[in-house]
Amino acid sequence: MTAGRTSHAAKVLAGRLVLLFGVGGLWELAARTGVFPAAFIGQPSIFLPGLARMFIDGSIYGPILDTLSATALAFCIGGVLALASALLLTAVPILREIVQPFLDALNALPRVALVPLFIVWFGLGMTSKVISGVSLMYFILLFNTLAGARSVDPDHRGLARSLGLGSSQIFRQIVIPTAIPAIFAGLKLGLVYTLLGVVTAELIAGGKGLGSLVSYYSNTYDANGVFAVLVVLVAVSFALSTLMEKIEGRLMRWKQP
Amino acid sequence: MSVAAPGQEGIRIEAVSHRYGDVAILDGIRIESRPGQFIALIGPSGCGKTTLLDIMCGIRKHQSGNVLVGGRPPVEGRADTARMFARDALLPWRTASANIDFALKARRRPGNHDAITAQLLEDVGLTGFADNYPSQLSQGMRQRVALARTFSLESDFLFLDEPFGALDAQTKLVLQEKLLSLWERTRSTVVLVTHDLGEAIALADRVVVMTARPGRILADVPIDLPRPRSVSALQKTRAYHDLYAQLWDSLEQATASARLHPGGNA
Numbered sequence: 001m002t003a004g005r006t007s008h009a010a011k012v013l014a015g016r017l018v019l020l021f022g023v024g025g026l027w028e029l030a031a032r033t034g035v036f037p038a039a040f041i042g043q044p045s046i047f048l049p050g051l052a053r054m055f056i057d058g059s060i061y062g063p064i065l066d067t068l069s070a071t072a073l074a075f076c077i078g079g080v081l082a083l084a085s086a087l088l089l090t091a092v093p094i095l096r097e098i099v100q101p102f103l104d105a106l107n108a109l110p111r112v113a114l115v116p117l118f119i120v121w122f123g124l125g126m127t128s129k130v131i132s133g134v135s136l137m138y139f140i141l142l143f144n145t146l147a148g149a150r151s152v153d154p155d156h157r158g159l160a161r162s163l164g165l166g167s168s169q170i171f172r173q174i175v176i177p178t179a180i181p182a183i184f185a186g187l188k189l190g191l192v193y194t195l196l197g198v199v200t201a202e203l204i205a206g207g208k209g210l211g212s213l214v215s216y217y218s219n220t221y222d223a224n225g226v227f228a229v230l231v232v233l234v235a236v237s238f239a240l241s242t243l244m245e246k247i248e249g250r251l252m253r254w255k256q257p
Numbered sequence: 258m259s260v261a262a263p264g265q266e267g268i269r270i271e272a273v274s275h276r277y278g279d280v281a282i283l284d285g286i287r288i289e290s291r292p293g294q295f296i297a298l299i300g301p302s303g304c305g306k307t308t309l310l311d312i313m314c315g316i317r318k319h320q321s322g323n324v325l326v327g328g329r330p331p332v333e334g335r336a337d338t339a340r341m342f343a344r345d346a347l348l349p350w351r352t353a354s355a356n357i358d359f360a361l362k363a364r365r366r367p368g369n370h371d372a373i374t375a376q377l378l379e380d381v382g383l384t385g386f387a388d389n390y391p392s393q394l395s396q397g398m399r400q401r402v403a404l405a406r407t408f409s410l411e412s413d414f415l416f417l418d419e420p421f422g423a424l425d426a427q428t429k430l431v432l433q434e435k436l437l438s439l440w441e442r443t444r445s446t447v448v449l450v451t452h453d454l455g456e457a458i459a460l461a462d463r464v465v466v467m468t469a470r471p472g473r474i475l476a477d478v479p480i481d482l483p484r485p486r487s488v489s490a491l492q493k494t495r496a497y498h499d500l501y502a503q504l505w506d507s508l509e510q511a512t513a514s515a516r517l518h519p520g521g522n523a
Contacts, residue, residue: 153346155342155344155346156346156348158316158340158342158346159340159342159346160363161316161333161334162314162316162333162334162338162339162340163334163359163360163363163364163410164333164334164335164336164363164364165334165363169363173359174348177348177350180350252350253390254349254350254351254352254390254391254392255349255392
């Protein structure tokens with residue numbers, strides 16, 4: 001059983017390595033032979049060492065820190081606002097009914113299209129990036145939380161009422177715990193989208209940050225520079241969602257069988 | 258029975274009728290019980306037995322007639338009543354013991370909650386599962402926790418809405434035995450809604466058979482089997498099978514009335 005699982009895991013790992021090095025090799029080959037010009041697609045044997053140099057000389061830490069701090073700020077502000085709004089809208093159903101179509105409309109709007117406006121309103125600095133991130137985070141978490149709070153099992157409500165609990169106790173003891181998994185799903189998804197919002201603003205506004213770096217390299221036709229930063233972005237995004245999953249796993253042990 | 262001391266009264270249902278819009282659900286229901294009686298309500302689907310239970314719990318207000326539970330009109334959440342659902346209704350984010358504690362806290366029951374909870378879990382055969390979440394328990398075990406939670410309230414009146422309806426025959430038997438042994442100690446007044454005639458006879462002091470919609474009382478049969486009972490031992494007794502045959506005839510009549518008056522939700 002254990003041996004079978006180990007060999008299965010080994011096969012999966014081997015398959016992934018083949019895929020990674022296969023695609024990397026083909027990429028390298030395409031660039032070297034000139035099937036696709038290296039100036040357009042970059043070249044792994046150049047941008048990977050370049051990436052390493054960015055870490056060694058420390059030039060990448062500033063942009064990472066800048067993007068991460070904007071993301072963290074937007075995540076927190078958007079998250080708090082979304083949870084507060086969800087609390088209010090769940091507690092006052094009539095209010096929710098009033099604002100629902102407007103929320104739907106705003107949610108349907110592709111918010112990255114607003115980034116140029118944010119830049120006009122809030123300038124080229126941190127504020128625009130954070131607002132851009134917040135505009136994505138807020139709606140993702142708000143919609144998830146509202147849906148979660150609505151999914152209360154009628155039996156749970158019936159039980160609470162049969163025990164004589166009032167509506168505020170039902171809200172605290174039944175509605176909020178019911179919504180927790182949906183809130184976490186919203187936080188997880190929201191974090192990745194917050195990063196997207198921040199990087200989009202950086203791409204457009206320039207300044208510091210990883211998005212600005214991508215924009216700089218692509219404006220100077222440095223495909224290898226673009227790919228080096230993209231690798232960093234993938235790593236950052238992956239690290240953030242792994243972190244969220246770890247926290248979620250700890251807080252929601254009851255979900256696992 | 259009619260001039261009982263306060264706190265010594267059972268359930269009194271007089272001429273209760275109820276309709277949803279144009280559809281008559283209950284028609285002239287009359288049930289009077291002494292305190293501590295175990296009543297089973299049985300009848301075809303859509304006969305209004307759950308509506309009647311909801312009325313006794315105070316979830317639904319009856320439209321005509323009179324209902325008194327323990328001498329008072331029913332109100333949802335009353336401290337001397339407890340309700341058990343067809344599904345376990347356990348809170349998935351709470352462990353088995355925390356689910357029982359939820360009820361104890363909600364009712365502000367005095368005493369050491371840990372001790373009460375541990376004892377009840379032992380009573381339903383779940384020692385060692387106190388810290389398991391519902392997702393880690395089988396359906397039968399979850400319903401045992403729900404049973405323990407219901408009895409933790411030590412209510413004078415228990416309303417059980419097909420509590421074992423979703424279980425397989427073997428598990429059902431175990432749960433029925435547990436229910437009886439818990440009830441032998443508390444002797445609360447119980448109203449059990451069930452589809453299962455065998456269950457009704459094995460558990461109750463009295464089986465009330467209702468007709469299809471509109472629900473009327475077709476038969477009200479005392480079950481004089483001695484207590485304490487063993488559900489599995491009863492299956493082998495003559496008296497049990499005689500009662501079964503007698504009540505089966507009533508149920509057939511009730512079901513036939515369902516065919517004559519279609520429109521039930523069966």
